[in-house]
Amino acid sequence: GLRIMVLSDVNHVHGLGVQFCACPGARPRDEQLIEYGVYPASSERPSTGFTLHNLDYLRMDEMECKTTPESYTKKVRRLTDPHDWRSVANRYPETIRCDREYRACLALINHGFAHQVLEVWKDPGAADLVYRCVACPRPTGPFRNMPLGWETSPYAWGYQYAWNIDGNFEAQHTASRAAENNVFLYPGTAMFNHPDEEAAVLRDA
Incomplete structure (x- = not known):
């Protein structure tokens, strides 16, 4: 059967079978996901992904509602299964990492750096x-x-x-207690x- 991936959207955590293109010259799996609007949590063998709409919504929730990524993750899990939300896949560590990576990508795009040739x-x-x-x-x-x-x-x-x-009270400048x-x-x-x-x-x- 198809490989099951955990795909998180703004209102649901889905477990969906995904068939990647394996034709000669096909793009890597992470690039295939991005092409379809899904940000992969890893580049080698992605098993978790977040829709770009989800990451945009998380960024807006953080800025306007002061929602932490942990609370946002719990909210989506509760929307997925209100009666047993703990049974829904918890992708909090992946959420905070992909959130930061996605913001960095947006900054590179908005300031004209993302369109460079990699070489x-x-x-x-x-x-x-x-x-x-x-x-x-x-x-x-x-x-x-x-x-x-x-x-x-x-x-x-x-x-x-x-x-x-003045103070910038919109930005989140909290450093983690774990140095790593x-x-x-x-x-x-x-x-x-x-x-x-x-x-x-x-x-x-």
């Missing part, structure tokens, strides 16, 4: 995965948004930077410094 792949550099503020004045570069001759304008004072202390779980994906490429650079600064401070 000449270039990793993003410092702050390359940061969303640029459209309101901040930029006199040069590809994101320039200031008029020519702004320096001599009587309103030049309006182009100065103003710093304001704190795996960095493209460190230093977004809003936080590279851990090694930060450690050097704190050491010399």
Whole structure:
């Protein structure tokens, strides 16, 4: 018979038989799943997958409802079998890992890095995965948004930077108590410094 895979969607955990293409020149199994909108939990012999819709929904639940991945996983299991939800396959470890990987993939796509040829792949550099503020004045570069001759304008004072202390309460910055779980994906490429650079600064401070 077909190999049974655990496939998690927004409202159900399915156990479905999956037949992978085995024709000459066929893509690897993980790529076949992604082509059909399923993110595999492993690349060699995937036995668990999450629909992209599921991962998008999880990301929105985390941001807007402050739902933890553990609670989200339990919710989907309860939706699958309200009477005996513990009998439903628990894929919490796979959920948190695929959630992070999927976010990294989205960041690479949104910032123009995912379309590179693998043979000449270039990793993003410092702050390359940061969303640029459209309101901040930029006199040069590809994101320039200031008029020519702004320096001599009587309103030049309006182009100065103003710093304001604020807290980002939408982001989740909780570090795991288990050090082996704190795996960095493209460190230093977004809003936080590279851990090694930060450690050097704190050491010399």
